Amino acid sequence: MNLNLLKETFASFVRARGMDRHFRRLGMDMFRSSPLTKEVPQTLAQQLLEASRGDTASLLQRLHTRPDGLTEQEADAIRAETGPNEVEHEKPLSWWVHLWHCYKNPFNLLLTLLAAVSFYTEDMKAAIVIGTMVVVSTLMRFIQESRSNTAADKLKEMVSNTATVMRHDLVADIAEEAQRYFDVTLHPKGAKRIELPIKLLVPGDIVQLSAGDMIPADLRLLSAKDLFVSQAAMTGESLPVEKFITPANTDASSPLELDNLCFMGTNVVSGSATAVVLTTGKRTYFGALAERVTAADRSPTAFQSGVNKVSWLLIRFMLVMTPVVFFINGFTKGDWVEAFLFGLSVAVGLTPEMLPMIVTSTLAKGAVALSRKKVIVKRLDAIQNFGAMDVLCTDKTGTLTQDKIFLERHTGILGEANDEVLQYAYLNSYYQTGLKNLLDVAVLEHAELQREMAIASAYRKVDEIPFDFQRRRMSVVVSEREDHHELICKGAVEEIVSVCTHAKKNGEIVPFTPELLAEIRETTASLNAEGLRVVGVAAKDLPPTKEVYSLADESDLVLIGYIAFLDPPKESTEPALTALRGHGVTVKILTGDNELVTAKICREVGLEVEGMLLGSHVEKMSDAELAIAVEKTTVFAKLSPAHKERIVRVLHDNGHVVGFMGDGINDAPALRAADIGISVDTAVDIAKEAADLILLEKSLMVLEEGVIEGRKTFANMLKYIKMTASSNFGNVFSVLIASAFLPFLPMLPLHLLVQNLLYDVSQISIPFDNVDKEFLEKPQRWNPGEIGRFMVFFGPISSIFDVSTFALMWYVFGANSPDHQTLFQSGWFIEGLLSQTLIVHMIRTKRVPFFQSRASWPLMGMTLIIMAIGIIIPMSPLAHYFKLEALPLSYFPWLIAILVCYAALIQGMKRWYSNRYGWQ
Structure with missing residues (x-):
């Protein structure tokens, strides 16, 4: 399964x-x-x-x-x-059901209603154009989602x-x-x-x-x-x-x-x-x-909720503007049927028909791009969270370090070299059947033991007391001669010492004294300060009276000594941490390891440690106290799985978007608690299952690349929404002004629909657009309130130049009566489409477009093609079919002047807006 x-x-x-x-x-x-x-x-x-x-x-x-x-x-x-x-999971939809799901969004249903009304009123041209919009929107979403689902399935099969x-x-x-x-x-x-x-x-x-x-x-x-x-x-x-x-x-x-x-x-x-x-x-x-x-309908994820909030923002504007335009045109023109059709066209003009397709294709492109960087995306929506992540919690081993642990030393209780410790450790690692970690592998592969491989064959395993994260130790019971059993225990030094009553010092077994315990703590601390991870080894002889042992037998042990491991830091860790810091991601270390070892590794990789908390400290803190402490702490050491989970939860409750990277069973609770769980392909099953992203390479540098890709994905989705919302709102605002003062419709419903269709087609290459460097430097989140303010601020700016076009057509070209309304509508059709297309390049960046920030070639080419089509339609034999007419050549210098002034004003207002509100 x-x-x-x-x-x-x-x-x-x-x-x-x-x-x-x-x-x-x-x-x-x-x-x-x-x-x-x-x-x-x-x-x-x-x-x-x-x-x-x-x-x-x-x-x-x-x-x-x-x-x-x-x-x-x-x-x-x-x-x-x-x-x-395999359990009963959601089966892939048949193509016709998938096609229906791609069609049945509110935007398409509204267009279908408008097409039906146009057909009923025998306006076949409008019906055909509207029908084309529905077909194009549905098919593009169907094709993109099919490709996305196929790509996602292939990626998930890799894990x-x-x-x-x-x-x-x-x-x-x-x-x-x-x-x-x-x-x-x-x-x-x-x-x-x-x-x-x-x-x-x-x-x-x-x-x-x-x-x-x-x-x-x-x-x-x-x-x-x-x-x-x-x-x-x-x-x-x-x-x-x-x-x-x-x-x-x-x-x-x-x-x-x-x-x-x-x-x-x-x-x-x-x-x-x-x-x-x-x-x-x-x-x-x-x-x-x-x-x-499995038959239950899906509810939106957090990411989808953000998209839905933006959609409802636009729908609320539509519900306000459409009735106003309808009543103004009905009262001023007297033709209520035409006013109704025009009102519906305005509603269509405010709806982002291509939004589902743009979102799907952008996320799919992001997932494929991440797969090339050895990141497998299990859930497409996680890409946006990846870009929004501002705190990354990660373990030390294998992330900051090479994940290649070497057995550096084997010493007695006071730090002297001791081969007996190595023999006991070898037997423990060899005979345990639980989850063998990197420490066990290092012991078993230790060069000095290759000649000692016969050691294990001289013993018989009697029983085992497996490792758990509460005791932080494990034991095996072996027998060399049938006259006694030997219990060998290894684990965290503190936990081993807690079950010992004696120690082996200079070949003699001596009882624990306060002075000896102080020496033991001093010895292990000095080893930790060298960056060595210290594991205690203890043992005791038992009579061969039973074959089954329990936790109660882990008592009255004799401390034999320590095995010390070295896990060198990765060369790539320091630049990766610098890069993450430069992109606004704070890295926090959550580890079960010793605080001295962790601090030394952090110093070696250039991670500035602002504060350190131990699991025992976390245990005593209330949530309110921990909420303050986590903001000022870089390293959390000696943590249990519950501690890791709690820290991640508190960070999230503080308003952070938290990523957690882990690969062990002790990491699974924190992976589930994080906004975005990150694991690796070599992780235990439960960790891989809990994660949203799977890394094929355990590296912070890969994460940094993933963060950038997530922000690019979000940036391009946000561009489409901001462009569409502001330009559509500006158009409708212009319609409202024109409807109040003109004796005829400023644009027929057919014109609005064709203009909207051409504009939406020009946007299909947005997922492939370039993203400005400054947008990638900090986390980005959905902010519907910001989008609403942006729409209300920039939309009416286009209306200034729409009104200038009205005045141009009315006073300069004499299109000032119902008999000349076609000329008026043709002039505004071209200016409206070109200004809408121009706004794509103006709003996609806060820099100066074309000079400081250029769109990608696909987007540049698509907008040029759409602008050319917008000019050709009124100037060609097709004009009559669309109820338009050719414009005099003297119109075009005026058009260029209007567009240049429009671009200059938008650029100036962008600077003011950015200084006042910022630029998302």
Whole structure:
């Protein structure tokens, strides 16, 4: 199952229920505290209850599987019968349904109404032009969205989640048969462990789970070790629940209450387990719930809400202006039918028909551009948030540093070299089966240990106490000789020391004293100050009286020493931080690591540390106190996952657009809480699922490029809205003035529609336009109030020159009676279209257009073509068809003068407006 699509599948459900916005990133969290969690088919619930109660041997037999899994051929046969392991998600729309969705926006419906009225009144020319506008708008949006969806699907396919599956080896069967019939002994390798895409799982598959894994289907546990699972997605429980192979409550009526079942859509917090797949896809508990909500209509995202606010702003202007124009023309001209048609044309003139297409194509272009920079966009709307981001929270490891940790030293408790520490650390890392982190890899790959590979073979693993983020340590129990067991524990120094009572000093075991503890703290602090990450190693001998160990056994340990790791800073980090700072993005470090190590790395990469807070300090602060502290703090160290999430939430509540970059299971809550979650392709499943963007390269420089692309995307969308809103409002304002004083219509409905169609076509290349450098220097957000002010301020400026054109046609060219209205309308048609097209270049930048800021060649070429068509229509044989007429050549010097004066006034007013209100 492609879990990356779950977020999109259930987003509407989350929004419709008004759930916590911080869970919107993750589709499965739609079930948080929802009563729907028990509303599944009774047969499914009964099937899961029965599977939990029987013995495992009978269950495996019923599923036609075995403890070491299915063969590849058996799995293929079952998959052919059950289908892929995918929940019911929103299926791609058929082309005709998609076409209908592209058509049914308020703007097209209004145009269709106008076309119907024109057809009814036998104005076929107007009906054809309006119909063309509808067709062009609908088809362009259909084509762009189809391309966008295809591109987005291809991008999301680049990021997949997998499960660790056991595959039965057919050689084992052959060996058994050979031994039975031919008395030949073969030595097969046994079962294989493979990484399989989750959508390929089938009932009967044996899967292995560890910390960070998504539960890929509904499972029955076969073995489990300190397994804690987060079921908030299904039950709303905030704390992880522990799972066992035997249920404590055998009389439970709901499968969710059973301790030996795990459900698709939840995730492993800590521990490890082996389980058998019971049900897959839509037959899972999660899938059954999914079928109940996939039919829900999507509600707008935060980004779409911003677009909708702008659209409603224009609609409100339309609702005010249209009746005024209608009544003025009706009373002054006496032709109410013509006034009605003209009023509807004015309404069309105020509507940005191409807005849906421009938004879609701009976002799609941004997503494709980001993919070239190794950024996979899972949700197109996230691009705008990327550009609006003003605070980036990130971990230290792999972001500021090279993500290549080296084991630098292995020392005794007072800093002296000690090989025994290295041996204990090696055994711990070698035998642990949980989530092996970079520290374990560094220990196992350490050069000095290559000759010691026989160490592990001399031991037998007895048990394991997995890592979790509360204890910040993990233990293994091994046995070299059967007369005793050795518990070896490694983890954060403070946590290790807290469970130790003795230390090994100069080969002797001595009890802890205040003086010794002070020496230990001084030694580890000096190592931290060198930029080394220090991990404590402790051990104790135990009698071989049991085979299962628990957290209670992590006590009375002997501190052996430390292993110290070096993670050098990346060469690209300092310029990347400088670039992000230059683009108005504040970088904050949220790490579980030691504060001294973090501070040294920050100094090395040029990140100025204004303040530092530890997780223990965050714990004691109220939200109000933390809200003040986060603004003055650069580094947050020794954090738990809950601390990271809380800091991100507080930053958001302070008004910031917060990005969070993480790749571990401890980062998943913060990824969901952030406005934009950023992860990497090598992250654990739960982190990739919670993220909006996936980086194929873990680098701040890639982020800086993504921020720029996000701002370009937003800038070009904003250009279209500002251009269209101001020029359309100016045109309608001019119509209002002309309607009050002229004895005829200043422009026929057909003229307004053709002009509007040509102008909109000229805008289709805006997604490819250049963006001024200063617009990229700071975050940008939707501000409908600013757009309204911009429209009211710049729109009437064009009316000054429209009125000048009225006076020119009336007094200079004698178009001052109904008999000469066609000449008047032709003059204003050309001036109106050219001034509208010119405003594209004037308003797209606050600089001097053509000289200080040039539009892209596609936009430049398209506007020139539209201007040429606008002049050709009245001056060609087509003029009669459009109820226009050719203008005398003496008109054009006047036109040039009007346009030059218009451009000069707009440029002057831009400077004043920018100084007064700023320029978004």
